[in-house]
Amino acid sequence: MRRALLAITGLAAGTTALVVLKGAPGAGQATPDVPAALAPVVPGGSAAPEPPSPTGSAPGVTPSPRASAKPTPKPSADRSAASRGGTRTRTTPAAPRTTTSAPKATTRTVTGPSVTYEYGSLQVRITLSGSRIVDATGIGLPLGGQSGQRSDDVQARYSGTSGEVVARQSANLSTVSGATYTSTAYKQSLQAALDKA
Amino acid sequence: MGTAISLDVADDLPSETLHELAEDTFGWLREVDARFSTYRDDSEVCRVDRGELRAADASADLRAVLAACADLWTATDGFFDAYATGRLDPSGYVKGWAAQVASDRLVAAGAPNHCVNAGGDVRVRGHDADGEPWRIGVRHPWDAAATCLVLTGTDIAVATSGVYERGHHVLDPRRGVPATGLRSVTVVGPDLGVADAYATAAVAMGAPGLAWLDRLPSPWQHAVVTEEAHLHHSRTLPTLPPS
Numbered sequence: 488m489r490r491a492l493l494a495i496t497g498l499a500a501g502t503t504a505l506v507v508l509k510g511a512p513g514a515g516q517a518t519p520d521v522p523a524a525l526a527p528v529v530p531g532g533s534a535a536p537e538p539p540s541p542t543g544s545a546p547g548v549t550p551s552p553r554a555s556a557k558p559t560p561k562p563s564a565d566r567s568a569a570s571r572g573g574t575r576t577r578t579t580p581a582a583p584r585t586t587t588s589a590p591k592a593t594t595r596t597v598t599g600p601s602v603t604y605e606y607g608s609l610q611v612r613i614t615l616s617g618s619r620i621v622d623a624t625g626i627g628l629p630l631g632g633q634s635g636q637r638s639d640d641v642q643a644r645y646s647g648t649s650g651e652v653v654a655r656q657s658a659n660l661s662t663v664s665g666a667t668y669t670s671t672a673y674k675q676s677l678q679a680a681l682d683k684a
Numbered sequence: 685m686g687t688a689i690s691l692d693v694a695d696d697l698p699s700e701t702l703h704e705l706a707e708d709t710f711g712w713l714r715e716v717d718a719r720f721s722t723y724r725d726d727s728e729v730c731r732v733d734r735g736e737l738r739a740a741d742a743s744a745d746l747r748a749v750l751a752a753c754a755d756l757w758t759a760t761d762g763f764f765d766a767y768a769t770g771r772l773d774p775s776g777y778v779k780g781w782a783a784q785v786a787s788d789r790l791v792a793a794g795a796p797n798h799c800v801n802a803g804g805d806v807r808v809r810g811h812d813a814d815g816e817p818w819r820i821g822v823r824h825p826w827d828a829a830a831t832c833l834v835l836t837g838t839d840i841a842v843a844t845s846g847v848y849e850r851g852h853h854v855l856d857p858r859r860g861v862p863a864t865g866l867r868s869v870t871v872v873g874p875d876l877g878v879a880d881a882y883a884t885a886a887v888a889m890g891a892p893g894l895a896w897l898d899r900l901p902s903p904w905q906h907a908v909v910t911e912e913a914h915l916h917h918s919r920t921l922p923t924l925p926p927s
Contacts, residue, residue, distance in 0.1 A: 653913045655830040661812055662690065663831060664870060665823030666846035667804035673688035676828055677821065678801060682690050 687779060687803035689713055693790065694797040694813040705795055709786045713802070716782040719746065722773050733772040749774050749781060752877065760885035761896075765857035768888075780805045780843050780880030787876075806842040807876045819924060823848075825868040825909045832915060833870070833907055834924040841876035845869050845883035846909075854887040865890030868909040869897070872921065882906075 663678040673679055691709055693702055719728045728746050731737040739750055753766040753774050766774040783802035787809060790798050797810030799818050808818035817838045821831035825848040835842055846868035847853050853862035869886040871879040882900070886893035886908070894916060897906040907917035917923070 653824065653826075653832045653909050653915045655824055655827065655832065659819060660821040660831065660834065661692065661808070661818045662799050662801045662806050663804070663821040663823055664801075664806045664835075664842045664844040665804040665828075666844050666849060666852070666868065667688065667823075673803070676804075677823065677831065678688070678690060678804070680829075682688075 688801075689783075689803070690799075690801040691786075692799040692812070693795050694799075694811065695795045697795065705790060705793055708793070709790065709800070712786055712789065713782055716745075716778065719743065720749070720774065720778045720782075722771075722775060729772055729774065749778060752781070753777055753881075756878065756881040756885070760882065762857060763888040763893075764881045764885040765888075768855045768857040776845075776884040777877050777881045779803055780841070780875075781877030783807050784841065784876035804844055805876055805880050807840075808837060808842075809839055811838060822870050822907060823868070826913070832909065833917070835870075835872060836922050836924050837872075839874075840872055840922070841874060841879045842870060842872050843876055843879035843883045844871075845880070845887045847887060854884060856888050856890065863888045863890050865911055866893055866908055867911050867913075869893065870907040871897070871904065872906065873904040879904075 660677070660681060662681060663676065665676060665678070667673050667676055667678070689710065691706055693705055695702075697705075718724065721727045722729060722733075724730065728737065728742055732739055732742055732746070739747065742750075750766075753764070756764045756777060757766070764776060766772060766777070779802050783800045783805055784807055786802075787798065787800050787807040790796075790800075791809060797812070799806065799808045799812070804823070806820050808820065812818055817836045820835045820837070820840075820842050822833040822835065822842075822844060823846075824830035824832040825846055845854065846866075847863070848867060855861070856863040866887050866889075869883045871883040871886070873879045873882075882897070882904070883906075886897050886906070889896055891910070894908055894910075897904075897908065898918075900906070905918035905921045907915065907921055909915050
């Protein structure tokens with residue numbers, strides 16, 4: 488038996504706050520009642536880090552059917568695709584996977600346009616399995632000069648995981664960690680959606 | 685705290701017992717709120733701050749919190765500072781500490797499989813209702829509806845501090861100005877109060893916080909998203925592959 492329970496402490500509004508959920512401002516590509524992590528990632532725009540925007544538009548990996556970059560399929564050319572996307576064996580308990588009609592997801596890589604930013608120019612290559620991102624890599628990281636030095640420092644300390652462009656990620660989540668300081672932020676959070684589920 | 689608390693008890697216990705456990709847990713957290721809130725003039729913290737109550741005469745819980753904050757001030761080179769705003773505000777430790785205590789109490793009460801989430805600070809123990817390790821998403825710092833990382837574990841504390849929420853900032857206590865450089869810091873370890881304080885301290889440090897986090901001894905681990913939208917994390921961080 489399982490019980491998921493929640494409450495808001497220190498709030499006069501109490502649990503009524505929990506009824507209101509969506510109406511997410513800004514990047515609201517999530518469909519109601521579906522935790523966004525489970526939805527296909529289809530924001531628009533260029534595929535590279537942009538200066539953080541206060542409006543809530545997310546930088547990072549932003550593939551779109553309408554993206555300016557033409558998809559350049561490179562089947563099985565990406566090592567990450569093979570090691571991370573292709574041979575994944577994690578079992579997902581809750582979701583019964585008996586969909587026989589679903590086409591087998593194919594893995595492909597898409598390289599975004601080169602974008603100039605503070606430390607040089609950068610391209611982002613993403614690997615997709617079906618409509619989901621399974622890997623994202625920044626390519627064309629700056630070399631030489633001061634910015635190259637910077638990258639080397641980071642690489643040395645975080646080899647293997649360095650400089651990963653922040654990507655959206657999907658999973659069958661139990662909960663969400665985040666800097667949620669206000670009840671307003673909670674209402675818009677993925678955690679709220681999970682609590683509601 | 686004005687904070688949303690989510691509790692998921694996965695133990696196979698009678699419904700009545702589960703509700704009792706939940707009531708006890710929320711009762712404890714309300715008690716913490718009443719005593720530690722900086723928004724309630726009559727809270728113990730505010731009375732100590734105004735000098736109406738000597739710290740030495742405060743409750744055992746508050747004295748323990750103040751002692752922990754002092755230790756954390758030392759451990760973080762002064763970047764975790766319960767007095768950063770000019771008045772006593774131990775919230776950066778209290779939220780995680782309260783959830784950690786709640787989790788400890790659940791174990792003691794016979795519910796060793798649970799997930800407590802206090803305003804984004806998470807303490808998980810055991811397994812979920814399906815017998816799987818808990819899966820903790822880390823919020824995407826530019827998108828409240830997405831995650832940028834998924835962690836998994838059966839006995840871990842996960843705290844995230846960040847400056848992506850509108851109007852929120854973390855003060856660099858040495859300069860008295862909002863810290864910049866790190867958008868979001870997630871710390872994983874055995875104690876949620878300490879994890880919360882470490883995460884806040886690293887955000888306050890700015891970019892040098894990366895190096896500081898890297899020097900934390902095992903089993904502490906971290907994931908950082910910089911203002912440039914780069915994700916760095918400990919090599920041994922218990923992440924799940926994207927799905």
